[in-house]
Amino acid sequence: MTPFLIAGARVIDPSRQSDGVADVLVVDGRIEAVGRNVPAPEGARRIDGTGKVVAPGLIDVHVHLREPGQEHMETVASGATAAVAGGFTGVCAMPNTDPVIDNQAAVGFVVRQAIRAGKARVFPIGCISVGQKGQQLAEFGEMVGAGAVAVSDDGRPVVSSQLMRTALEYAKVFGIPVADHCEDPTLAHGGAMHEGIVATRLGLKGVPAAAEEIMVARDIVLAELTGGHVHLCHISTRGAVELIRRAKDRGLRVTAEATPHHFTLTHEACEGYDTNAKTRPPLREAEDVAAVRAGLKDGTIDCIASDHAPHHYDAKQREFDDAPAGIVGLETSLALGITHLVETGILSLPELIARMSTAPAAVFRLPGGTLAVGAPADLTVFDPTRTWTVRAEDLHSKSVNSPFLGTTLKGQADLTAVGGRIVFERGVDKSDA
């Protein structure tokens, strides 16, 4: 592993509240030094960081890598490659694959596929319930032993309050969060988009904000009852943001994430029956987008997570009601954050990096999220000012179901290192990047 020195970049490390021009030296897979005029050792590669930002590697706690079972949409390898191309050094893989990841052997499979790919670190999330059927608790302990970092039945809400209570209590033994996809299934039943004027005009069944808020409120109550750590996935409504804010004020162990599409787009993106804008929870109203942004600003929402949800193009070329829900996000997350949160003055760049690296590492208790000397060198170099247009042919993911195709964004990852190994470098051939 060749040592390398990134010289003259703006080094932002929210874990140490540092932000300034410096050099970063990586030796033997670890951060060796961060400072001014760091001398490069013999044989080290020197990388010019002028105009660039060096940050702790970005971490996405909510992605769908589709393997095993849906390899035509994504694989652990293709997803991990898309991750590093988007500046992510670590991703948490949701277990709603086919078969689902609900036992230690399945967790081990994901771990192995990730090692084989050799790109981003992939942290498996195990199921809450056996078969994601919402009945019997899965073997949290064995799954954690095999490498799982959290449990979730994501894609399906935990309908049974009793199961959710049990999961929150039992997960305390292992210190892992229970991540819930908050959606009351009776209110959301048959819904294809947000309930509102756009759904009315398009003649589509809507999902009211209350479907999310009811489950958020229930999970908060159960977090209080159990003292367990509930992590609320992809928060999309102003009411949910307010519920979480009040829960945090009361000191409950509640954390939350929001996706880039929920802090940038409204239900109007579904106009013309654009199935690339179909997602769960659905894109909502301008006031909800504003509330999600405010929640990211004040920390009510701890982290940005993409809910990267690849779908084959065939599946999205369907009638809106029949098309699957989901948006790919790994390669647009950073740019959407810079374009819509930093450029608009809502977050500073260090705050954005905190929401995309330091905070997700802390919430899921993952390695990374820091450039502290001695830490494993998981880092991201990006150009915060470059504008680029999202084009399907440039994406590394196997799927390109994004409502942002054709839009021009600001900020792009140039180099990603995991454990001191450069796993992505823009401009280098896709296959060996």
Add this chain to the structure above:
Amino acid sequence: MTAPLGKDLVALEPLSADQIRMILDTAEPFKEVSERSIKKVPALRGKTIVNLFFEASTRTRISFEFAEKRLSADTVNVASQGSSVSKGETLVDTARNLEAMRIDMVVIRHQASGAAKFLGERIRSNVINAGDGKHEHPTQGLLDLLTLRDRFGRIEGLKVAICGDVLHSRVARSNIWGLLKLGAEVAVCGPPTLLPKGLADLGVQVMHHIEDAIGWADALNVLRLQLERMEGGFVPSLREYNRIFGVTRERLERAPRDLVIMHPGPMNRGVEIDSDVADGPHSVILPQVTNGVAVRMAVLYLLAGGSPDWGSQATDDR
């Protein structure tokens, strides 16, 4: 020359008032064709049209078929049962196969909102929406407008209440857009469980008492209440629906003026509308059906590139 309506008729929402008026005006001379002993004009001779019905339909399918035949088009009917659709073919593949057969027009009825637009974006043929899910049923909206115009001589300033299951109704949406664009005042009336959200933002009055709608309107467009709505929990029973929301003669007799009564069919007599209202002197339910053929002839003709002044050409033909 680009057709005055564009390639497809998917919805009334994107049309201008002038385009809607043009269709209604073009329909006027076509009414007369259906009154002739030989009900045929050569306007679409040599054109091939596929009627692609993914959902059961009697009135609309027959109305389109008559309109096509009276314009001399060659037509094929495809129903989802007994076609490759029942073997799991996707809509996009169905579309591509139709395209490969070099057809000129497709009339589509489909259970998914947006299906007509989806098809129109993927084939070069003209696409006419004969009802897509809960979205729109534009030719029904047009025939309702034509019927109102026949009866009142105008649309502007009319007060029209659309009553019943607006939530699941594509007829309601097409009516709302058509009426608003031509300057009518529109109200919807029904239990809140059957009204979609946000209609007030479109400038539509929202009422929950049928007596209020009857007291306000010049015309009622009474929507069908499907049996499934009771099973879906939207209303407790059809009996109660009739008692509380039904359009009955007793209620109409208390109105300050005679109301014109419309219904897109098929009717549930004794549920949303009582028989003596449907069969009464102010019902225009059958004229609606008659106008349906003329409006569909006008739409087919205009989309095929026909000039809006067909009437004057037709005079020469005779």
